[in-house]
Amino acid sequence: MAEHPEPSPANPSFLSRQVESSRVFFFEETERSPFEVRxxxxxxxxxxxxxxRASFPWFLLEFVHGGRxxxxxxxxxxxxxxxxxxLYGPGMPHRIESDPDKPLVKYFTGFSGTAAAAFLEQHDLKPGMVSQCLKAEPIRRAFDTLIERGSRNSKYSQPLCSAIVQQLLLMCREDAVDARSTDTKAFATFSRVKECIESRFLELGSLDAVASACELDAPYLCRLFSRFHDESPYQFLTRLKMQHAASLLLESDISVKEAAAASGFPDPFHFSRVFKSIHRVPPSRFREAMHDKQPR
Structure with a gap:
């Protein structure tokens, strides 16, 4: 296997080109901190x-958000x-493959420094560890915050990201469960409902619609999500719609009214209120706000 050159912002050679889309940030090594996010x-x-790969020069934490x-x-x-x-790192051979029928959607972060290995050992986070988090939503939000802060490329970005990555590692460790604990009928039902919402969120407009599509009672759906998720089923459905709308606004010249209709909201005013509650900025200003956060 060919050796991989040291990854860097100028040479992100470790990134696969076999991706549909990505949001990434990079930092140069400064050696000013014993725990550096790269x-x-x-x-x-x-x-x-x-x-x-046969190895990697940093530690990598990866978290699966979707797919198989x-x-x-x-x-x-x-x-x-x-x-x-x-979790993996220097000296550890690793192979990652996506299911062709359900491609992976995953977060990742790389970190290094003299304190990184000690931090992992202190908190029983061993490279080679694979585990499941039942309530994944807080981890997803922390990764989104990491990407947003890292992309700002300000003088505070490095120390902020170092703190967030350490938080992520501790959250993963605290929430880790044996995969066998997810092999229950209730978790299987929850997973089926979650996959239904993920695949049909554009056509489902309410909790009752989700319940009908899954042939379950709405109160039971809410109990399942309370047990295995940090959002209600309707909050989860709404967030997927708003993520879809945000992608449309960023990746095309579509109008707010058109984005609302394409996301299942016939009323653009209601759409704008919901969009702002999720993204903290109205859709009419979303493009400008996101472009202002891109590193220069």
Whole structure:
């Protein structure tokens, strides 16, 4: 296997090109901090996504947000599904593959420094660890905050991101469960409902619609999400719609009214109120606000 050059902002050679889209940031090594974040991001993988490396110069924490796949760390293979995180680093062979029918969507962050290994050892986070988090939403939000802060590229970005990554590692460790604890009928039902919402969120407009599509009672759906998620089913549905609307506004010249209709909101005024509650800025100003946050 060919050696990989040291990754850097000028040479992000470790990033796969087998992705549909991504949001990433990079920092140069400064050696001013014993715990340095080097990169972070979100990848929406293609069906043929495959990573196969003999090692990596930093520690990497990856967290699966959607899709399916597999990871092999130091010769041990594990299944990947939403809520699974895994950790690897220098000297550890690793292979990551996406399921062609359900491509992976995953967050990642890389970190290094003299204190990084000690931090992992102190908190029983061993490279090669693969585990599941039942309530993944706080971890997703922390990763989104990491990417947003890292992309600002200000003098505070590095120390902020270092604190966030340490928080992420501790959250993953605290919430880690044996995968066998998810092999229950209730969790299987929750997973089925979650996948239904993820695949049909544009056509589902209410909690009752979700319940009908899944052939379950709405109160039972709410109890499932209370047990296995940090959002209600309707909050989860709404967030997916707003993420879709945000992508439309950023990646096209679509109008707010058109974005509302395409996201299942016939009333653009109601859409604007909901959008602002999720993204903290009205859709009419979203493009400008996001462009202002891009590093220069």
């Amino acid at each position: 990169c972070g991001g979100l990848e929406r993988c293609q069906a043929d996504y495959r990573i196969n 796949g597999s990871v092999e760390l130091d010769g041990v293979e594990s299944a990947l599904k939403p809520g699974v995180f895994f």
